[in-house]
Amino acid sequence: MPDRKDLQYTAEHEWVLVEDDVATVGITAYAADKLGDVVFVDLPEAGSDIASGSVVGEIESTKSVGELFAPVDGTVTESNQAVVDAPELVNSDPFGEGWLIRVRFEALPELMSFDEYTALVGE
Amino acid sequence: MTHQLPTTDRLSPLNDIHVAAGASFTDFAGWQMPVRYDSDLVEHHAVRTAAGLFDLSHMGEILVLGPEASDALDYALAGKLSAIAVGQAKYSLMLDRDGGIVDDLVVYRTGEDRYLVVANASNREVVAAELLNRCSPFDCAVEDESDNIALIAVQGPRALEILLEVPGIGVPGLAELKYYRAIAGEFGEHALFVARTGYTGENGYELYLSPEVAPALWDAIMETGAGSGLVPAGLASRDTLRLEAGMPLYGHELGLDTQPAQAGLGRVVALGKEGDFVGRAAVEAGAPADARVLVGLQMSGRRAGRAGYAVLSGDATVGEITSGALSPTLGYPIAMAYVDPAASVTGTELTVDVRGTAIPASVVPLPFYSREA
Numbered sequence: 001m002p003d004r005k006d007l008q009y010t011a012e013h014e015w016v017l018v019e020d021d022v023a024t025v026g027i028t029a030y031a032a033d034k035l036g037d038v039v040f041v042d043l044p045e046a047g048s049d050i051a052s053g054s055v056v057g058e059i060e061s062t063k064s065v066g067e068l069f070a071p072v073d074g075t076v077t078e079s080n081q082a083v084v085d086a087p088e089l090v091n092s093d094p095f096g097e098g099w100l101i102r103v104r105f106e107a108l109p110e111l112m113s114f115d116e117y118t119a120l121v122g123e
Numbered sequence: 124m125t126h127q128l129p130t131t132d133r134l135s136p137l138n139d140i141h142v143a144a145g146a147s148f149t150d151f152a153g154w155q156m157p158v159r160y161d162s163d164l165v166e167h168h169a170v171r172t173a174a175g176l177f178d179l180s181h182m183g184e185i186l187v188l189g190p191e192a193s194d195a196l197d198y199a200l201a202g203k204l205s206a207i208a209v210g211q212a213k214y215s216l217m218l219d220r221d222g223g224i225v226d227d228l229v230v231y232r233t234g235e236d237r238y239l240v241v242a243n244a245s246n247r248e249v250v251a252a253e254l255l256n257r258c259s260p261f262d263c264a265v266e267d268e269s270d271n272i273a274l275i276a277v278q279g280p281r282a283l284e285i286l287l288e289v290p291g292i293g294v295p296g297l298a299e300l301k302y303y304r305a306i307a308g309e310f311g312e313h314a315l316f317v318a319r320t321g322y323t324g325e326n327g328y329e330l331y332l333s334p335e336v337a338p339a340l341w342d343a344i345m346e347t348g349a350g351s352g353l354v355p356a357g358l359a360s361r362d363t364l365r366l367e368a369g370m371p372l373y374g375h376e377l378g379l380d381t382q383p384a385q386a387g388l389g390r391v392v393a394l395g396k397e398g399d400f401v402g403r404a405a406v407e408a409g410a411p412a413d414a415r416v417l418v419g420l421q422m423s424g425r426r427a428g429r430a431g432y433a434v435l436s437g438d439a440t441v442g443e444i445t446s447g448a449l450s451p452t453l454g455y456p457i458a459m460a461y462v463d464p465a466a467s468v469t470g471t472e473l474t475v476d477v478r479g480t481a482i483p484a485s486v487v488p489l490p491f492y493s494r495e496a
Contacts, residue, residue, distance in 0.1 A: 033147060034147070036147075036158070036159055036162075036163045036359055037162050037163050037164040039164075039425060039449045040425040040426055040427075040449065042426075058478070060425075060426065060427065060449075061163075062163055062164065062167075062359060062363050062448050062449060062451060063158075063163065063359045063362070063363075063448070064429075065429065065478075091162070
């Protein structure tokens with residue numbers, strides 16, 4: 001599991017781990033906590049082209065539905081089947097086994113640092 | 124991920140306890156209330172299998188007292204409150220002149236000339252104002268005591284055995300108390316009013332007492348119940364529990380645009396009682412024949428229909444979901460929906476538009492879940 005301080009963040013409460021030209025994307029513990037127990041996850045298939053800011057998936061809890069926004073332009077290389085099979089991983093390990101998709105990108109938009117994100121959520 | 128942060132100014136007398144317990148909060152009718160403490164699924168299952176402890180201090184409590192309190196409530200509400208005995212409770216409705224539902228209520232007769240009317244938090248002001256207005260021709264007083272009464276609910280199959288062991292609770296007859304009955308007792312030296320009522324579909328008790336004493340009672344129940352599987356439970360689990368039990372929620376299944384019969388609550392309106400009551404003429408006239416009616420929907424898969432989603436028969440929209448969730452107890456999605464009468468027959472196959480995907484749904488009887496007797 002990566003150090004949270006090494007991740008980048010979006011205003012939609014997603015985290016992004018950049019390794020070369022691949023971004024691994026998940027939702028933050030803050031977002032998972034706000035959603036409640038996640039019971040259903042719908043993710044884009046590998047090979048899908050996604051556009052930054054568009055809705056590419058859903059994270060559903062008993063209480064509500066959260067949308068997964070693409071944080072970058074690119075092509076999905078992998079979606080996390082383990083989370084589809086066991087959505088509770090989003091709650092139990094949001095920064096680790098609860099990752100959602102991997103995206104190959106060409107250019108990275110400006111994202112938030114750990115400190116900036118922490119300031120945003122006030123925690 | 125987008126979220127709405129609560130903008131709230133009213134705090135429960137138990138707020139410090141919830142904060143210390145690490146609860147997440149939500150705004151409910153202007154109150155900051157616990158939505159969950161840790162996991163709403165764990166809290167839901169605890170209520171079904173052991174017990175859950177709920178803070179319902181946001182609910183409204185309005186007293187109606189005086190020699191003509193019975194007559195006043197028979198006029199003000201849809202039920203025949205004069206017919207219930209002291210110590211009995213009754214689920215009732217407040218209607219407007221058009222037969223629309225102002226609020227759904229539980230009314231306790233606490234004395235020959237005394238009633239306690241419990242209103243939804245979101246409707247406390249309107250219910251208090253309407254009661255004051257409707258009862259004014261009668262010899263009785265209406266007092267909104269909501270700020271002076273806290274409410275704690277213990278719900279679940281182990282609720283009674285836990286309450287009987289809580290130090291300081293002295294309620295003679297508690298073990299024998301029947302469903303929809305209530306009795307007065309004490310917690311320490313303080314007055315405690317215990318009702319065997321609830322909103323979860325399980326056996327359970329609701330405890331009314333002074334806000335100053337509520338934290339001590341909460342702590343005592345938590346300590347006594349911990350070994351029996353009792354957990355504090357938030358509003359998220361309360362909502363999935365009541366949905367499984369087929370219980371309506373004001374603002375979802377009930378509202379001013381809904382007549383009781385549409386919501387399956389025709390039996391709550393006592394058309395046979397003597398005299399007029401607010402809404403009688405409209406209810407007797409009835410809703411239009413094509414007015415939508417409340418049904419249960421059972422879906423397959425794991426994607427739930429949510430409030431506001433369209434219900435379709437073929438390509439035609441025939442209704443709308445008012446509450447829906449993946450049922451934690453049953454394992455499949457359930458929903459309550461208002462549908463056209465033609466689509467309301469049990470067994471009718473419909474679909475729900477879940478964000479662009481048509482998911483099959485069958486009309487099923489309510490409730491979805493009943494505890495074993």
